[in-house]
Amino acid sequence: MAIRLFNSYSHALEEFHPVEPGKVRMYNCGPTVYNYAHIGNFRSFLLADLLRRFLAFSGLEVKQVMNITDVGHLTEDHLEAGQDKVLVEAMRTGKGPAEVARFYEAAFIEDARRLRLLEPFARPRATDFVPRMIEMIAALLAKGYAYVVDGEVYYDVSRFPAYGRLSGNTLASLEENARVAFNEKKRRQHDFALWKRDDKHLMQWDAPWGRGFPGWHIECSAMSTHYLGDTLDLHTGGEDNIFPHHECEIAQSEAFTGKPFCRCWLHARYLLVDGRKMSKSLGNFHTVRDILEKGHAPEALRLSLLATHYRQNMNFTLAGLEESRARVASWQRVVDNLESAPAGPATPRVAAAAERSLAAFAQALADDLNISAALAAVDDFRRETNSAGPTRSDAPLVKDTMRRFDEVLALLSWDEKGLLDAEVEDLLRQRREARQARDFQRADAIRDRLKAAGILLEDTPAGLRWKRAR
RNA sequence: GGCGGCAUAGCCAAGCGGCUAAGGCAACGGAUUGCAAAUCCGUCAUUCGUGGGUUCAAAUCCCACUGCCGCCUCCA
The missing domain is CATH 1.10.10 (Arc Repressor Mutant, subunit A)
Incomplete structure (x- = not known):
C-alpha cells in the first residue's frame, strides 16, 4: 500500500518512497537537555515514534537517529538567572554543564521509555560531534559558502538560492521585514552562524578560526549525515524548527554534500494546554514526569499526545487525558477478557471484523498518519468483537489482531496476569x-x-x- | 509588517466536491445484574465560525470578515 505523507518541503502530500527500497533513514530533532522534557516536546517525539512504528508495521526497515542537544546555549548569564534547580545545584557543587546535560539526558530517556518510544538506532550527543562540525565548517569555507569574521564563521545565504524554500521566508521577504538588530559582523542580516565566540559561554572548543562553539544548526547536519548518509528519507521536528533551524540545516548540508539533504520533512504542530499556549507564567506548563507523578497512566498520556493528528494543533486537557485512559482500558479488556471466553466454535463475525479493521487501520495511517481514523478502526474491532461474544476458538485471532494494532500504538499490557497466591x-x-x-x-x-x-x-x-x- | 495554519455536537475529533456528516468521552433510555463492574442495543449535529460567490451538487473550491495558533536567529 502506498504511504502518503505531507512533505513540508514541497508543501504537499506525496507518496513516500525511501531512496533505498525497503529501508528508511530517519532523523528526528531531539531534546535540548537543560531541563525536563515537557509534553509539547514529547508530542514531537511521539510523532517520530508513531511514524517509525507505522513504517515498521508496513514492512519497512527503519534506521532512526534522534539527537541529544547538549551543546550549550548555557552562559554565565543563565547561571545568574538561576531558574534551574539542577543547574544551580551543579554549579554550587562545582559540577560543570556537561554533568547537568547528562542528568537531563538520563531523565529524558527515562521519560521516553515510560511513554514507550522505541529505542532509536543511535542517540548521538552534539558534544561528541564537534570535530565533524569543524570539518564541515572548514569544507564550507573552502567551497566559498562561508566566511570568517573575527574568529567567527557565518554561512553566506546568498550563495544558496533555495534558501527559504522550506519555510517560505525568502531572502527578499526577510530583508524587507527585518526585525532584529543587525549584527555588524555579518555581511548580510540573514547569514547565520556556523561558529561563534562568546567568552561567557561555558562550553568552548578550539577551532582553526579561534576558540568558540558551534552554531546551533550545524550539529544536526553533522550527526544526521554521519549516521544516515548524504540524503535522508525523513526528518521530523516541531513546527518551530522549520525556521531557522531546518532551513539552515538544508543550506549547510546541501552545500557540504552537493546532494539533496532530505526527501521528506514532517513537522508536528504545537500543543496547547487548556486552549492556550503552554507557558510557565500561565501555570499550564506540564513536564512528562509531573503528569506521571500525579498518578496518570503513561498509556493515557501516550494516547492523549498521539490522538490528535500531527498537523493539527492539539489541545491538552486533564479531561482529555481521562478520556484516553478510558479508551485504552476498553481495548485492554478485549484482550484480558479472552481468558474467560467460553468454549465454542470460531465466530465468523469476529474474523470478518479483524480483517476489515486491520485493513482500515493500515489504510488510515498510510494516509498521512490519519490517527483518528486508525483509532476508530480499533474501536470498531472492539465493538464487533464484544458484540459477537468471542469464544475460546476466537481468542488467538482476537489477540493477534490487538497485538498488531499495538505494534503501532503501544498502549496495551501484554504481560500475563500471573498466578494468584x-x-x-x-x-x-x-x-x-x-x-x-x-x-x-x-x-x-x-x-x-x-x-x-x-x-x-x-x-x-x-x-x-x-x-x-x- | 511578512510567511504559514486552524475554526465540525457539551467535550475530543475524522471527513478534503456527490452514499443517511466516522469514531471516542460525557449524557439519556433499554437489556443483563443481588449490588457493583463490565458488555451489548438504542438516542444524541437537516448541519459544519459569519457573510457572500462558483457548481446540477460544498463542511469540502473561491472571496471577505471574525476568532484562535505558530514562525520571522538558538523555543518541540
Whole structure:
C-alpha cells in the first residue's frame, strides 16, 4: 500500500518512497537537555515514534537517529538567572554543564521509555560531534559558502538560492521585514552562524578560526549525515524548527554534500494546554514526569499526545487525558477478557471484523498518519468483537489482531496476569460460596478486601473475572 | 509588517466536491445484574465560525470578515 505523507518541503502530500527500497533513514530533532522534557516536546517525539512504528508495521526497515542537544546555549548569564534547580545545584557543587546535560539526558530517556518510544538506532550527543562540525565548517569555507569574521564563521545565504524554500521566508521577504538588530559582523542580516565566540559561554572548543562553539544548526547536519548518509528519507521536528533551524540545516548540508539533504520533512504542530499556549507564567506548563507523578497512566498520556493528528494543533486537557485512559482500558479488556471466553466454535463475525479493521487501520495511517481514523478502526474491532461474544476458538485471532494494532500504538499490557497466591485464591473461593448462599454482605466485604489488595472482580454472565488494578 | 495554519455536537475529533456528516468521552433510555463492574442495543449535529460567490451538487473550491495558533536567529 502506498504511504502518503505531507512533505513540508514541497508543501504537499506525496507518496513516500525511501531512496533505498525497503529501508528508511530517519532523523528526528531531539531534546535540548537543560531541563525536563515537557509534553509539547514529547508530542514531537511521539510523532517520530508513531511514524517509525507505522513504517515498521508496513514492512519497512527503519534506521532512526534522534539527537541529544547538549551543546550549550548555557552562559554565565543563565547561571545568574538561576531558574534551574539542577543547574544551580551543579554549579554550587562545582559540577560543570556537561554533568547537568547528562542528568537531563538520563531523565529524558527515562521519560521516553515510560511513554514507550522505541529505542532509536543511535542517540548521538552534539558534544561528541564537534570535530565533524569543524570539518564541515572548514569544507564550507573552502567551497566559498562561508566566511570568517573575527574568529567567527557565518554561512553566506546568498550563495544558496533555495534558501527559504522550506519555510517560505525568502531572502527578499526577510530583508524587507527585518526585525532584529543587525549584527555588524555579518555581511548580510540573514547569514547565520556556523561558529561563534562568546567568552561567557561555558562550553568552548578550539577551532582553526579561534576558540568558540558551534552554531546551533550545524550539529544536526553533522550527526544526521554521519549516521544516515548524504540524503535522508525523513526528518521530523516541531513546527518551530522549520525556521531557522531546518532551513539552515538544508543550506549547510546541501552545500557540504552537493546532494539533496532530505526527501521528506514532517513537522508536528504545537500543543496547547487548556486552549492556550503552554507557558510557565500561565501555570499550564506540564513536564512528562509531573503528569506521571500525579498518578496518570503513561498509556493515557501516550494516547492523549498521539490522538490528535500531527498537523493539527492539539489541545491538552486533564479531561482529555481521562478520556484516553478510558479508551485504552476498553481495548485492554478485549484482550484480558479472552481468558474467560467460553468454549465454542470460531465466530465468523469476529474474523470478518479483524480483517476489515486491520485493513482500515493500515489504510488510515498510510494516509498521512490519519490517527483518528486508525483509532476508530480499533474501536470498531472492539465493538464487533464484544458484540459477537468471542469464544475460546476466537481468542488467538482476537489477540493477534490487538497485538498488531499495538505494534503501532503501544498502549496495551501484554504481560500475563500471573498466578494468584493461595490466600487470594482462598478468598475467591470463600466469596463464591458466600454468593451461592446469598450472603451478599460477606461477598461484598471480600470484594472490597481484594480491591484493596489490587485485585478487581467482575461478576459477568460468563462467570467471575478478575484483573489486577493498574 | 511578512510567511504559514486552524475554526465540525457539551467535550475530543475524522471527513478534503456527490452514499443517511466516522469514531471516542460525557449524557439519556433499554437489556443483563443481588449490588457493583463490565458488555451489548438504542438516542444524541437537516448541519459544519459569519457573510457572500462558483457548481446540477460544498463542511469540502473561491472571496471577505471574525476568532484562535505558530514562525520571522538558538523555543518541540
